[in-house]
Amino acid sequence: EAGVAQSPRYKIIEKRQSVAFWCNPISGHATLYWYQQILGQGPKLLIQFQNNGVVDDSQLPKDRFSAERLKGVDSTLKIQPAKLEDSAVYLCASSQGPTNEQFFGPGTRLTVL
Amino acid sequence: GEDVEQSLFLSVREGDSSVINCTYTDSSSTYLYWYKQEPGAGLQLLTYIFSNMDMKQDQRLTVLLNKKDKHLSLRIADTQTGDSAIYFCAESKKGTYKYIFGTGTRLKVLA
Numbered sequence: 001e002a003g004v005a006q007s008p009r010y011k012i013i014e015k016r017q018s019v020a021f022w023c024n025p026i027s028g029h030a031t032l033y034w035y036q037q038i039l040g041q042g043p044k045l046l047i048q049f050q051n052n053g054v055v056d057d058s059q060l061p062k063d064r065f066s067a068e069r070l071k072g073v074d075s076t077l078k079i080q081p082a083k084l085e086d087s088a089v090y091l092c093a094s095s096q097g098p099t100n101e102q103f104f105g106p107g108t109r110l111t112v113l
Numbered sequence: 114g115e116d117v118e119q120s121l122f123l124s125v126r127e128g129d130s131s132v133i134n135c136t137y138t139d140s141s142s143t144y145l146y147w148y149k150q151e152p153g154a155g156l157q158l159l160t161y162i163f164s165n166m167d168m169k170q171d172q173r174l175t176v177l178l179n180k181k182d183k184h185l186s187l188r189i190a191d192t193q194t195g196d197s198a199i200y201f202c203a204e205s206k207k208g209t210y211k212y213i214f215g216t217g218t219r220l221k222v223l224a
Binding site: 004031033040041042043044045048055056091093095099100101102103104105106107109 | 211
């Protein structure tokens with residue numbers, strides 16, 4: 001079974017530029033999550049989708065971050081415009097079933113200069 | 114608050130047992146999880162425990178749960194150099210399945 005796929009793996013941009021990340025969850029997983037992991041910290045949930053609906057986006061900085069999950073499968077996370085403090089690893093995860101085990105992709109490491 | 118706390122570092126010798134501790138916040142959490150993160154990689158699920166259990170064993174891993182003290186621990190028997198990584202505990206919020214992650218414990222295994 002293929003795992004969670006993410007691209008790109010690395011991205012370097014200048015502040016005020018835009019960037020987009022892509023995630024393809026495990027086939028059949030209804031729930032998809034985007035996390036931000038700053039160096040030395042645990043992952044912090046940005047947004048949670050159930051199929052193509054948003055369940056929780058309470059920690060998403062909506063003035064600059066947006067996310068969508070078209071057709072309840074793939075998802076994109078966008079930052080526009082980026083700030084220095086957005087430098088982090090962006091992790092995508094998916095889950096299915098009552099035990100809610102989340103399976104993570106390899107992440108995208110973003111550096112904002 | 115929503116802080117899930119872990120000690121930052123743990124160093125053990127190869128072949129010894131490692132015990133990584135976690136204090137969580139929400140007594141209504143339904144599941145608690147342990148993840149491993151190696152450098153430059155995503156998080157790998159190691160094991161999880163349902164909140165009505167006290168202990169779960171899976172090969173070299175033993176999870177202990179003390180609900181009264183909201184304390185979770187992960188014991189790794191016969192620790193190997195390949196176990197060197199950062200270990201995160203996470204609690205799953207009842208009703209939302211939202212995870213709250215701990216701060217992570219960096220385990221270093223000395224040969």
